[in-house]
Amino acid sequence: MKSSRRSFLITSIGVASTLALSRQAFADAPKAAESDPTSQALGYKLDATKVDKAKFAKYAAGQDCSNCTFYQGKATDAFAPCPMFGGKQVAGKGWCSAYNKKA
The missing domain is CATH 4.10.490.10 (High potential iron-sulphur protein)
Known part of the structure; x- marks a missing residue:
């Protein structure tokens, strides 16, 4: 159970980071x-x-x-x-x- 929760949290953090970087890339677009x-x-x-x-x-x-x-x-x-x-x-x-x- 702890392992799946840990995997979920790690995946969620990765997805959130990717979305934040994508938004920043859009904001930096010319x-x-x-x-x-x-x-x-x-x-x-x-x-x-x-x-x-x-x-x-x-x-x-x-x-x-x-x-x-x-x-x-x-x-x-x-x-x-x-x-x-x-x-x-x-x-x-x-x-x-x-x-x-x-x-």
């Missing part, structure tokens, strides 16, 4: 710049209110990265990774043409 080629191709803006509505007719007020299905952070996070940008962090208040409303 931020996507509007000048990046991917950002330019997707029309990414750090501030969704500055999207060129004539060029990106799909944009609607209220759409921003923090409520997109691709945003890998909490809605309250200022920046979080996005797979559309190769894991680079995007602004929660940002927007790009890959926007897809979170269910």
Whole structure:
């Protein structure tokens, strides 16, 4: 019994450490710049209110990265990774043409 409890604790500590390191790696990921080629191709803006509505007719007020299905952070996070940008962090208040409303 003691052996299985010890194994469980060791495994739990290992998993917790891995999760903490993963979160730190996300936090250290570079931020996507509007000048990046991917950002330019997707029309990414750090501030969704500055999207060129004539060029990106799909944009609607209220759409921003923090409520997109691709945003890998909490809605309250200022920046979080996005797979559309190769894991680079995007602004929660940002927007790009890959926007897809979170269910």
